[in-house]
Amino acid sequence: MEEKVKYTKPQGDSWPLIKRCLGYFWPYKIFIAASFVSLAIVSASTAAAAFLVKPALDEIFIAQDERALVVIPFLLFLAVMGMSLFQFLQNYLMNYCGLKVLQQLRNEIYFKFTSLPVIFFDHNRVGMLMSRIVNDVNLLKSSLPHFIDLIKDFLTMLGLLVVIFYQDAQLALISLVIYPLAIYPFIRFSNKIRKLGRKNQLRISHITGFLQETLSGIKVIKAFSAEPRENRNFAHENKRLVENALKQLKYNSLATPVMEVLGALGMGLIIWYGGSKVIAGETTPGTFFSFLTALFMLYKPIKKLNKTNMAIQKALAGAERVFQVLDSREIREEKGGNIELKPPLESLRLEGVTFQYPGSENPALDKVSLSIEQGQKVAIVGPSGAGKTTLINILPRFYVQQQGEVFINGRSTGEYTLSSLRRFMGIVAQDNFLFNASVRDNIAYGLENVDEEHVVAAARAAFAHEFIMNLSQGYDTVLGERGVRLSGGQKQRITIARALLKNPPLLILDEATSALDTESERIVQQALENLMRERTSIVIAHRLSTILSSYRIMVMDKGRVLSEGNHEQLLEQCSLYKKLYEMQFKDNNILQIS
Ligand SMILES: Nc1ncnc2c1ncn2[C@@H]1O[C@H](COP(=O)(O)OP(=O)(O)O)[C@@H](O)[C@H]1O
Numbered sequence: 001m002e003e004k005v006k007y008t009k010p011q012g013d014s015w016p017l018i019k020r021c022l023g024y025f026w027p028y029k030i031f032i033a034a035s036f037v038s039l040a041i042v043s044a045s046t047a048a049a050a051f052l053v054k055p056a057l058d059e060i061f062i063a064q065d066e067r068a069l070v071v072i073p074f075l076l077f078l079a080v081m082g083m084s085l086f087q088f089l090q091n092y093l094m095n096y097c098g099l100k101v102l103q104q105l106r107n108e109i110y111f112k113f114t115s116l117p118v119i120f121f122d123h124n125r126v127g128m129l130m131s132r133i134v135n136d137v138n139l140l141k142s143s144l145p146h147f148i149d150l151i152k153d154f155l156t157m158l159g160l161l162v163v164i165f166y167q168d169a170q171l172a173l174i175s176l177v178i179y180p181l182a183i184y185p186f187i188r189f190s191n192k193i194r195k196l197g198r199k200n201q202l203r204i205s206h207i208t209g210f211l212q213e214t215l216s217g218i219k220v221i222k223a224f225s226a227e228p229r230e231n232r233n234f235a236h237e238n239k240r241l242v243e244n245a246l247k248q249l250k251y252n253s254l255a256t257p258v259m260e261v262l263g264a265l266g267m268g269l270i271i272w273y274g275g276s277k278v279i280a281g282e283t284t285p286g287t288f289f290s291f292l293t294a295l296f297m298l299y300k301p302i303k304k305l306n307k308t309n310m311a312i313q314k315a316l317a318g319a320e321r322v323f324q325v326l327d328s329r330e331i332r333e334e335k336g337g338n339i340e341l342k343p344p345l346e347s348l349r350l351e352g353v354t355f356q357y358p359g360s361e362n363p364a365l366d367k368v369s370l371s372i373e374q375g376q377k378v379a380i381v382g383p384s385g386a387g388k389t390t391l392i393n394i395l396p397r398f399y400v401q402q403q404g405e406v407f408i409n410g411r412s413t414g415e416y417t418l419s420s421l422r423r424f425m426g427i428v429a430q431d432n433f434l435f436n437a438s439v440r441d442n443i444a445y446g447l448e449n450v451d452e453e454h455v456v457a458a459a460r461a462a463f464a465h466e467f468i469m470n471l472s473q474g475y476d477t478v479l480g481e482r483g484v485r486l487s488g489g490q491k492q493r494i495t496i497a498r499a500l501l502k503n504p505p506l507l508i509l510d511e512a513t514s515a516l517d518t519e520s521e522r523i524v525q526q527a528l529e530n531l532m533r534e535r536t537s538i539v540i541a542h543r544l545s546t547i548l549s550s551y552r553i554m555v556m557d558k559g560r561v562l563s564e565g566n567h568e569q570l571l572e573q574c575s576l577y578k579k580l581y582e583m584q585f586k587d588n589n590i591l592q593i594s
């Protein structure tokens, strides 16, 4: 909300931006040309309608000409009909082009986003990214219709000016001086009302934020007996909201009466002036009323110019932000090599891999080297923040190391295509994401033409089949945000089924059971055993008891590999490992006592 208020104008030069926006509309040039022609006709018919007021009055009402009685209403009808028809065409065609361009831009931005490296998403709020796709692109879409409006209003104004000067040049000149003075209060009023409206929005968003925060944190509020304080805060916000609304109310209620009084005043003056000229025989009533009609009609485009200009500025600001993302050099698409990585996994080797997160002081990985052969199971242990998760994110090139190399089957991972590299690995992390889709589609995610029996087999091996069958729609049950919420253990088993079905040569488990209670941990652990069977695996275990046997264990701390060996060796060699082990042993005892 605040961001919107802040950027209502583009920061840079407008012309290149305008040109680029128009470039998107170029493929629709024929439609746009048709739209232009329509708008010229609309402008001309508007002026014609105003002009026809003169013969209508003079020929029909004053001269009482019967032929004119037939012809003029008909012409008037034609003029208005032409105006309406072409108005429709112009409006429809223009917005059609706008929507098509919107569709194109949304795709471009979304495709750009999904092609960006994972690290980009670490440092950008998802909300901001969504606003680029939804709000800013929408602003841009509306830019062209506004340009067209601008041109249309300009042409209409020209036409109407011709009419008023033609009918009464002297009065036209006088009006042009008085006109701005007359509409000035109106513009002031509407600006004020708009400003209050924006402020109102802001207040509402504050109060919504406050409600959301306090109601979801109600337990904490009650635990600290902070209800009175939060009530006071709410009352305060509420009061400010109403104060603003009252101001808005005042201006809104004042607007119409003030306008009417001013209008009546103007009307009186005009009738006095025009009447005296007609009585003096200096002009005909028809000429005078035609003039008056054109003058009134002039009001609409003039009033709209200001609005259109603001809309264009806003659209350009949106365009600028969209293009910033599309152009930005720092956020370059991730690039892989062009060799297909094919199973089996023969060897995995890291040599002096160093990685530092942008903006952080110390490297998260500091010259890490290790090597794994086919079929081995390697465990990585270390205190939190040691760099374990970072290390496994390097393998699929979610993050790219600044120094060192990762080799799979003798080649640097950078030489493989990203898709084959990532298909090669299955990662089960602590908290895995389920999509808003059926259980079946979640398990078969990213795979095409998967047989039902394979899905079920994977679910069985992951100990998920049984609970899935107990869901209301079995494998068709929708999961995720808008679907059924599963427990942590159930979610994890779905993820394991997903990994089983993908059948990757290299399996990576990142504290896959650490978020679970002991009961579901046991069953998930069994599912994991099925998944790891005969597969090269890298396991980051938060509970050392699960990896005591049959693993090569690497101990990491502060981005470095401290020591390597089996459990017994490490207990002797590595004091950090001994400490971690004893800490867990103690924790387990406490757990058992309590
Ligand atoms: N996205 C990130 N941006 C910046 N620093 C990060 C990010 N993720 C992790 N870190 C930092 O990198 C170090 C290693 O983190 P991580 O690999 O998650 O450790 P572990 O998995 O062993 O707990 C920590 O100091 C952590 O604060």
Ligand SMILES: [Mg+2]
Pocket: 388, 389, 390
């Ligand atoms: Mg971690």
